[in-house]
Amino acid sequence: MEKNIPSISESEWEIMNVLWDKAPQTANDIIFALQESTDWKPKTIRTLLDRLVQKDVVGVNKNLKVYTFFPLYTQEKYQRAETESFIKRIYGGALKSMLVQFIQEDTLSDEDINELRSILNKKPR
Amino acid sequence: MEKNIPSISESEWEIMNVLWDKAPQTANDIIFALQESTDWKPKTIRTLLDRLVQKDVVGVNKNLKVYTFFPLYTQEKYQRAETESFIKRIYGGALKSMLVQFIQEDTLSDEDINELRSILNKKPR
DNA sequence: GTAATCGGACTACAAATGTAATCTATTGAA
């Protein structure tokens, strides 16, 4: 039986993205990394980080004077879980519907589309 | 300037999906439609519906003795907005990354993939 | 006509989330 992964909020995702990018990192590293992309106060980031630790989504190394933090799950695992539930809720389970919409709407550039073609073609028929 | 659409929660999405499927509908219609897919009590559904009305996401026709409800935004509009923010948060903005993952993971069936190929090929190069 | 029922309005209440501030012990700077 797989333990199911704890769910994380939107804000918590931002923290995780920083940690998935590079780990371990200190709280300060994370605060710094989010300085530009958000306008969260350091204390806010700290709270989010602590919550992730409580949820057992992030681990802490307390051996050094300043703690370092690291993800306990891979990004892929979370991406898959979130995407599945997202697609189900938003597109009734059909990833295809989403793609059709995005392709038809020019949300994807021509280059993107060409790249997709080549990705698809790498799959054996 | 576009008014930005109110954000809706996961549970509220379920209500909206019912209304997008068919509208207008009475509260009872909606309760009935969600009977199988959820185990929400009628009052719960009613609350969610009322919140959507307050948020101006759902309209009400009070001319009949029993109110009827209808969406004030198209499903496509909501899908686009949600998907955009989702992709940004989860895949760093790259829809492509998501696809690569799904294609490589066999989440998409061979038929799906063929269908995508044909959709892509309909786009002019 | 009277009681049970139903729809709508209003109220309830805990957990999760967003967004920090305060308190305390340690450490580094002067």
Added chain:
DNA sequence: TTCAATAGATTACATTTGTAGTCCGATTAC
């Protein structure tokens, strides 16, 4: 050595969300 800056722990507090329940007036079934 003493004081200020820091990190970590603890506490705060409004909003949103999940999940209903209660109250009241209209309607329906007897």
